Amino acid sequence: MSFVTLVFYAFSAILLASAVGVVTARNTVHAVLLLVLAFVTAAGIWLLLEAEFLAITLVLVYVGAVTVLFLFVVMTIDINIEKLRAGFWNYLPLSLGVGVLMAVEMVLALKSRGFDAIASSHPAGYSNTKELGRLLYTDYVYPFEIAAVILLVAMIAAIAITMRKRKTTKYQNPAQQVSVRREDRVRLISMPSERRGAAEGDE
Amino acid sequence: MIEIQGFFGPLWLLVWTLAKIVAIIVPLLLGVAYLTYAERKVIGYMQLRIGPNRVGFKGLIQPLADGLKLMMKEIIVPSGANKFLFLLAPVLSMAPALLAWAVVPFTPQMVLANIDASLLFIMAVTSMGVYGVIVAGWASNSKYAFLGAMRSAAQIVSYEIAMGFALVGVLMAAQSLNLVDIVNAQQGGFWHWYWLPLLPLFLVYLISGVAETNRAPFDVDEGESEIVAGFHVEYSGMAFAVFFLAEYANMILVATLTALMFLGGWEPPVAVAPFTWVPPLFWLLGKIAFVLFLFLWFRATFPRYRYDQIMRLGWKVFIPVTLVWLMVMGAVMQTPYGYLFH
Numbered sequence: 227m228s229f230v231t232l233v234f235y236a237f238s239a240i241l242l243a244s245a246v247g248v249v250t251a252r253n254t255v256h257a258v259l260l261l262v263l264a265f266v267t268a269a270g271i272w273l274l275l276e277a278e279f280l281a282i283t284l285v286l287v288y289v290g291a292v293t294v295l296f297l298f299v300v301m302t303i304d305i306n307i308e309k310l311r312a313g314f315w316n317y318l319p320l321s322l323g324v325g326v327l328m329a330v331e332m333v334l335a336l337k338s339r340g341f342d343a344i345a346s347s348h349p350a351g352y353s354n355t356k357e358l359g360r361l362l363y364t365d366y367v368y369p370f371e372i373a374a375v376i377l378l379v380a381m382i383a384a385i386a387i388t389m390r391k392r393k394t395t396k397y398q399n400p401a402q403q404v405s406v407r408r409e410d411r412v413r414l415i416s417m418p419s420e421r422r423g424a425a426e427g428d429e
Numbered sequence: 430m431i432e433i434q435g436f437f438g439p440l441w442l443l444v445w446t447l448a449k450i451v452a453i454i455v456p457l458l459l460g461v462a463y464l465t466y467a468e469r470k471v472i473g474y475m476q477l478r479i480g481p482n483r484v485g486f487k488g489l490i491q492p493l494a495d496g497l498k499l500m501m502k503e504i505i506v507p508s509g510a511n512k513f514l515f516l517l518a519p520v521l522s523m524a525p526a527l528l529a530w531a532v533v534p535f536t537p538q539m540v541l542a543n544i545d546a547s548l549l550f551i552m553a554v555t556s557m558g559v560y561g562v563i564v565a566g567w568a569s570n571s572k573y574a575f576l577g578a579m580r581s582a583a584q585i586v587s588y589e590i591a592m593g594f595a596l597v598g599v600l601m602a603a604q605s606l607n608l609v610d611i612v613n614a615q616q617g618g619f620w621h622w623y624w625l626p627l628l629p630l631f632l633v634y635l636i637s638g639v640a641e642t643n644r645a646p647f648d649v650d651e652g653e654s655e656i657v658a659g660f661h662v663e664y665s666g667m668a669f670a671v672f673f674l675a676e677y678a679n680m681i682l683v684a685t686l687t688a689l690m691f692l693g694g695w696e697p698p699v700a701v702a703p704f705t706w707v708p709p710l711f712w713l714l715g716k717i718a719f720v721l722f723l724f725l726w727f728r729a730t731f732p733r734y735r736y737d738q739i740m741r742l743g744w745k746v747f748i749p750v751t752l753v754w755l756m757v758m759g760a761v762m763q764t765p766y767g768y769l770f771h
Contacts, residue, residue, distance in 0.1 A: 255514075255567060262560065278546050282553045290556025291586055294563065298582050301567050301575075355546060355606075400741070 241267040254300045279355035461677040462492035475729040502666035514568035519671035522561025526678040529554045536709045548606045559585045569663040577659025581650030587743040588640040594751035595634040612694035622693035629754045631691045638683035646731035688716035
């Protein structure tokens, strides 16, 4: 067994164990942290395939941003885990069916391209990142752009749904604050001193 | 050299890599220790105080005394805390701060792993640092710690976007994600360094760097006047010290990246005789020290931002500024004036 194979099996074992942990963990925060571990090990496996760009982007986007917000939400809500588990055995057949279906689909998709054609025969100077960029902006430019537009629409929709202006909300307008002049705030009045006579009397 | 290599045989690569890692980590940790000393001295002088001056000559052994003191202290785990995560959090904070140094070049040859996408790697690794803060805040089972973690998570995620866009500008100008190539693209004197053509991105990166490392004036996650010490309020002894080390290691990392990407890295300001005699490493170290001084200067000068103002600055000022400048760069690069950005 070569070193790469050894690393692959080690990462795969950690990935599977943490993925099972995500589903079975009693504590939701633990589940999210195990999800992070699963993402990082998946990125490690992609690195073995010389797909550096995908691996680093997985960590950057999913570990660095998406899961942080996920954790953010999970930490603030109080989940009753017993209630959630109540229907576990009822849903098990359905979820097993869906799981098997997904596994079969993935095997079929991979089989059609040949399982063994993995990155081992690349010429020197081959850059997975460059290749990916070339494909995205030439052969797959329309699907890529359409996916981008769909994501943009979804993003704007999400913002539009949550953006409600309450009349009672107080907010500041920094431009207004910065442009304030002295004359707007202070009024200087010219008037004679009133206490002159009194001051003399005190002495 | 050959004889030593022969002695280790097939393990040579492992031993040699470990030796290089030690050669990076040890000076880094020493730098962290003396950065705390420099911070206390610099801010002291700015506030007309002397700073630490009792331990050793001019207080130079103060960082070691502090370290020793922290090591002797007990690590108290609060009741109701999640013990495993409570102790894991400092590690989650420290590991990314050290891991990022794997791809940082110090001179064109002095780099542990000269990979193609080193800039992207650094972005990915530093984005994991936020977990230390969040996990610490949650595992402490304390209101103040939790508030600090919440503030910090939102702040770090927001400023990462502006920082990422600033880096896109750098990679457009250098046409590479490799840090060695980025520095090499800035050759030819300080007016070729990217701080000038990418001035808005440079400022955004520098300020976002302060916010990313949770330093004043953006240190709301530990704002001592509001939430005591934020996410690490429950930590003591070495567990606290590790958070502290991670914060300062991150500061040095951001300063190094600023020096590499915008201040010409190891390039001398003018490529003529007296400047070229100085070894490249010293130019880089000097620039890092300059950026670190800016960090300390900010802390001594500015009052802490209010939380909503931090968010406004990140989302409504920095992100539009970077996006506009990226558009301007992209447009100008298509014209004969494109050389301005190369």
